[in-house]
Amino acid sequence: MRNETDLFHNVIEEIKSLKTRPEITVTEIPAPQRLAPFAYAVSADLLDGDLDVATGRFVLLHDPAGQDTWEGTFRCVTFVRSALDIEMESDPLLPDVGWSWFIDALNSCGAKYVAPSGTVTRVMSASFGQLSPQDESSEIEVRASWTPVDGKDLILHVKAWLELMASAAGLPPIPDGVASLPARR
Secondary structure, eight states: OHHHHHHHHHHHHHHHTOOOOTTEEEEEEOOOSSSOSEEEEEEEEEEETTEEEEEEEEEEEEEEEEETTTTEEEEEEEEEEEEOOHHHHTOTTHHHHHHHHHHHHHHHTTOOEEEEEEEEEEEEEOOOGGGTTSOOEEEEEEEEEEEESOGGGHHHHHHHHHHHHHHHTTOOOOOTTOOOOOOOO
16 A cells, blocks of 8 residues: 555645646645545636636545545545636536536546546625625536546546636636647736
C-alpha cells in the first residue's frame, strides 16, 4: 500500500503545477481530516473579467485499507457552483444535464471511475427589503463523489473536475495542445 500512498503524494505535486485555463485560478485549501487517513483539497474560481462565474472544490481522499462504500482506496469528492440563466432554471431536464456534464467530463478526460454518486441542485434567489434592487439570480450546484479505478491517473480526475466547472459556466472545451485566447471585452 506504500506505493498508493506515494501516488497520492505525487498527484499533490502534479496538482500544484497543473496548467489551467486562463479563466480558472486554483488554490490549496484545508482538507477534511476525519474522512480518510490522507486528504488533499483545492478550490477554484472561474472569472469572466471581475465577475466570479463559477466556483468549486475538489477533495482527494486516500485510505490504504479502503472503504467498502468507496469500492477502492481513493475517493474524489467535488462541488461546482455556477451562475445560470434564469430561463434555464425552470428547465425540467436541468438536473440531468448537470449530471451529464459531470459524467462527460470524466469520460472526455479518460478518468476511469466506479461508484459515482451525487446531486444536482438548482438555486433561485429573489431579493427583498433593502436588497430588492438586486436582480433575481439562479445557480446550478453539482456535488459528486466517485472512485478512481487506477491511482496512477489521479490527475485526470482533477482535470475532469476543472472541465466540469468550465461546462457549468458555459465555456467550450479546449482540446489538448490548443491554447485558449482570452475573450474580447
